[in-house]
Amino acid sequence: MFDPKIIRNDFPLLKRYIHGRPIVYLDSAATSLKPECVLQRMDSYYREYSANIHRGIYHLSEEATTRYEEARERVGNFIHANSSKEVIFVRNATEGINMIATSFGNEYIYEGDGITTLISEHHANFVPWQQLAKRKNARFYVLPVNKKGEFDQTLLSKYITQSTKVFAFAAISNVLGIIHDVSSIVHRVKKISPQCLVIVDAAQAIGHIPVDVHAWGADVVVFSGHKMFGPTGIGVVWARYALLERMSPYQYGGDMIREVRVDHISFADPPQKFEAGTPAIAEAIGLGAAVDYINALGLSSIRLHEQQIIAYAMEQMKNIDGIHLYGPETIESRGAVLAFSIDGVHPHDIAQILSDDNICIRAGHHCAMPLHTHLGISATARISCSVFTTEEDIDQCVASLNKAVSLLR
Ligand code: PMP
Numbered sequence: 001m002f003d004p005k006i007i008r009n010d011f012p013l014l015k016r017y018i019h020g021r022p023i024v025y026l027d028s029a030a031t032s033l034k035p036e037c038v039l040q041r042m043d044s045y046y047r048e049y050s051a052n053i054h055r056g057i058y059h060l061s062e063e064a065t066t067r068y069e070e071a072r073e074r075v076g077n078f079i080h081a082n083s084s085k086e087v088i089f090v091r092n093a094t095e096g097i098n099m100i101a102t103s104f105g106n107e108y109i110y111e112g113d114g115i116t117t118l119i120s121e122h123h124a125n126f127v128p129w130q131q132l133a134k135r136k137n138a139r140f141y142v143l144p145v146n147k148k149g150e151f152d153q154t155l156l157s158k159y160i161t162q163s164t165k166v167f168a169f170a171a172i173s174n175v176l177g178i179i180h181d182v183s184s185i186v187h188r189v190k191k192i193s194p195q196c197l198v199i200v201d202a203a204q205a206i207g208h209i210p211v212d213v214h215a216w217g218a219d220v221v222v223f224s225g226h227k228m229f230g231p232t233g234i235g236v237v238w239a240r241y242a243l244l245e246r247m248s249p250y251q252y253g254g255d256m257i258r259e260v261r262v263d264h265i266s267f268a269d270p271p272q273k274f275e276a277g278t279p280a281i282a283e284a285i286g287l288g289a290a291v292d293y294i295n296a297l298g299l300s301s302i303r304l305h306e307q308q309i310i311a312y313a314m315e316q317m318k319n320i321d322g323i324h325l326y327g328p329e330t331i332e333s334r335g336a337v338l339a340f341s342i343d344g345v346h347p348h349d350i351a352q353i354l355s356d357d358n359i360c361i362r363a364g365h366h367c368a369m370p371l372h373t374h375l376g377i378s379a380t381a382r383i384s385c386s387v388f389t390t391e392e393d394i395d396q397c398v399a400s401l402n403k404a405v406s407l408l409r
Contacts, residue, residue, distance in 0.1 A: 002297070002305055004305060004390050007387050008390075010388075011033045011388055012034075013033050013034070021357075024358060024393045025360050025386075026360055026361045026397060027362050028385065028389075029174055029336070029337045031226045031227060032227055033386070033388070035290075037289050038289045039286075042231060042282045045067065045282045049067070050282075051064045052064070052278055052281075064281060068279070071291075072084040072087050074287075074288040075236055077291075078294070078295070079238055085241060085270055086239060087271060088239070088271045089284050092224040093124055093125075093201060094235075097199070097201065098128050098250075100220055100247075101132045102132075102250055103247040104197060106135075107247070108197075109133075111137040113163055114141060114165060115129050115133050115139070116140075116168075117167070117168045117169060118151060118170070120145045120175065121168070121170055121368065121370070123369070124203070129168055141164075142370065143155060143159045144374060145178075145374075147326055147375060148176065148178060148326075148329070149178030150328075156185075157192055160193055160196065161192070163193075164196045165193075165197060167196050167197070169200065170205075171205035171211070171216075172202075172204035172208065172209070173204070173327070174203070174368065175337070175368050176328070176371075177328065177336070177338060179205070179333050186198050187217060197220065198217075198219050199220040199222070200216060200218040200221045200222075201222055202223040203224050206223040207228030207290075207302070209335070213238050220237065220240075222236065223235060224236075225287040228287075228291075230286050231280075231282070231286040233280045234284055234286070249267055249276065250276075254277055255278070256272055256273050256275060297387060306386070309390075310335075313338055313385070314338065316394055317340060320342065320398065322343030322405070323401075327339060337383070337385075339382040340383075342381075342404075344408070345409060346379070346408075348379065349404065349408050350381045350401065353400060354397065359396060359397050359400050363382070364379050365378070366382060
C-alpha cells in the first residue's frame with residue numbers, strides 16, 4: 001500500500017528538525033529530496049570503486065564504467081528509448097536545451113526560419129531559443145496561454161508554419177502545473193511542418209507522469225535528475241539516434257573522439273560524442289538508483305497520490321480569504337504544483353512567514369517572467385508535492401497561510 005507516512009522514512013532530510021520543529025517540504029518542483037537508496041548508491045561509488053570510466057584497463061575502472069552505463073540503460077528503459085545510445089548525460093535540463101540550441105541550432109537554423117515556444121515556458125526553455133533566433137536572424141514566436149495554462153490549439157497553425165524549424169514546450173508547466181497532451185501537440189505540429197524539431201522539456205514531468213518518448217513522438221526530450229529524487233549535476237537529453245548522428249558535438253575534448261591528429265579528427269559515435277571530459281559519474285549512478293526507486297514505488301501510485309494531495313490542497317486553500325489559484329481546475333490535467341497569490345499580501349512575505357514555521361515553499365517568478373508579465377502579475381507563491389507529502393503538511397501550510405493573511409493585511 002502506498003503510504004506517504006511510511007515513505008517519509010526513506011528521506012533522511014525529513015528527520016531533521018530546525019528550531020525544534022520538523023520540516024514541511026513543499027518545494028519538490030525546485031528540487032526533490034533524496035531517498036536513502038540514492039545516497040547509498042553514490043556513497044558506494046566513492047567508497048568502493050571511484051575510478052574514472054571508459055579509460056582504465058583495470059578492475060575498478062571497468063566496474064565504474066559498467067555502473068555508469070547501467071545507469072544509462074536504466075534511464076533509457078524508464079523513458080522507453082529504443083536504445084541507451086539515445087541517452088546523453090548532461091548537467092541538467094538547462095544544459096540539455098542549450099546543447100540542442102547550440103549543436104542543432106548553429107548548423108540547421110537559417111535566417112528567416114521559425115522557432116516557436118509557449119509564453120509559459122521556464123527561462124531554460126525560452127532564453128536559449130530567443131538567443132538562437134537572435135544569433136541566426138530567425139523568427140521567434142511565442143504562443144500565448146490562459147490562466148489555466150491552456151493554449152488554443154487552432155493557433156498552432158498560426159504560430160507554426162512550414163518554415164518552423166523548432167517547437168519547444170514543457171510537458172508540465174512549473175508554474176501553472178498544466179499537463180499538456182504531448183503526443184497530440186507533437187502530431188499537430190508535425191502535420192504542419194514535418195521538418196520541425198519538437199523538443200519537450202520534461203523537467204516537471206519526469207517521475208510524476210509516464211514519460212514515453214515514443215508515445216510522445218517528439219524528437220528531443222530533456223530533464224534534470226535532481227527533480228526526480230536523483231542528485232544535482234546530472235540531467236538527460238534523449239534524442240532520436242539519427243538526429244544525434246547529424247548533430248555536431250557541443251563540447252570538445254577527451255572521451256568524445258575516435259581519432260585525433262594534428263590536421264584531422266573523427267568523433268566517437270553518440271552518446272560519447274556529446275559527453276566530453278570526465279562526466280558526473282557518481283551522479284549518473286545516483287540517477288540510476290532514483291529510477292529504481294520510482295519504479296519500486298510505481299509511477300501510477302505516485303501519480304494517484306499526487307493527484308489526491310493536490311486536490312486536497314486546492315480544496316483547503318480555496319477558502320483562504322483573497323486567494324487566487326492558477327492552473328487547471330481539474331486534477332486530471334494538473335501535475336504536483338500549485339501556484340497562487342493572495343490579495344494584498346506579497347508572495348515573498350508569505351514565503352517568509354511560512355519559513356518561520358519551517359514550511360518550505362517557493363515565491364517569485366519561478367524563472368517564468370514572460371508568463372507572469374503575460375498574466376499581469378509580478379510574482380506568485382507555489383507549493384509542490386511529492387510522494388511523502390501528507391494532508392498534515394497541507395493543513396500546516398494552510399494554517400500558516402491564514403496566519404500570514406491576518407499578520408500582513
Ligand atoms: N524546465 C522546467 C519546466 C523547470 O521547472 C526547470 C527547473 N525549475 C527547468 C526547466 C530547469 O531545470 P534545471 O535548473 O535543473 O536545469
